[in-house]
Amino acid sequence: MEDDRALLKVPSARKAVRAQPAASEKRYFNSRVMVKGNWTREEDALLVQLVQDARSAGHAETDPDASGPRVTHWAEIAKNLPGRVGKQCRERWHNNLRPDLKKGEWSLAEEVMIFSCWRVWGPQWAKISRALEGRSDNRVKNHWNCHMKRRLEKDNEYVAVVTKTVEALDLVSALRDIMNVENSEKAFKDLISPQIVDYLRTNHHNELDSRTSSYVPRSTYVSRANGTNPAIPEENLHG
Structure with missing residues (x-):
């Protein structure tokens, strides 16, 4: 029985492979090279700065479906991030970087x-x-x-x-x-x-x-x- 429980704690080969950091894959989107892979700290920091700059320049508008402003020019922002497209930038911001994001325990x-x-x-x-x-x-x-x-x-x-x-x-x-x-x-x-x-x-x-x-x-x-x-x-x- 103890051996069975120990086996349950051993990750499968598939899970072990998934746990490895995936190498960035290159694909093409509208004739541009698109990077499919993990975001780096440098990319995150640059994206945060680009969003702040866009808001300061008035390139943001109030989102009627959420609190706070929403950047609407993701395609323009992506041009400053080689290998990234607007959709990737938008998802990265909303799911990981936006300042009001809660990541703690659920009540x-x-x-x-x-x-x-x-x-x-x-x-x-x-x-x-x-x-x-x-x-x-x-x-x-x-x-x-x-x-x-x-x-x-x-x-x-x-x-x-x-x-x-x-x-x-x-x-x-x-x-x-x-x-x-x-x-x-x-x-x-x-x-x-x-x-x-x-x-x-x-x-x-x-x-x-x-x-x-x-x-x-x-x-x-x-x-x-x-x-x-x-x-x-x-x-x-x-x-």
Whole structure:
């Protein structure tokens, strides 16, 4: 048994290969050489400076779907980064470099926000990320697929808290009410998110921890025979 557990900790050959830094690949985009590979510190620093310069020069506008300004001339910025294109620069900025980006632990309140938005909007991760404070769409999607989805299928106590909060605040109806409102993500952030935080603080202050992973002991995980939890409609567990 101990040997079996030890084997589980040994990374597979495929994972070992993936862990190695990938060498930059060169491809062509609109007759330009495009580098497909890891960003260097020098590139990151230059991209940050170029974004700041663009904003200082007035080459940015307010994003109606997110807080703060949004650079709109990524293609122009990319011209100063040999081998990079506008799409790469935009994704690198929004997913890794923007100053308001949150990279820490996920709170229970954030997970309730993601779940309630997902119930109404489906897996529109970019839209859901704009309803949260400082989370990128990649991080929201990865957190759902790698953590939340599994926990909703197996952790009954966690499911009970999440669904009770959604039902107590009637979040599904509230989200549907703002679906046709201009900038519904900002409306969610300004009007609904504070209610979720206040409700959890008031009703689950003993259990609520700043780290979601410590909210429910791992010993309470229960695997259902069919792999799903009856509290969550099976047809809703899509990615």
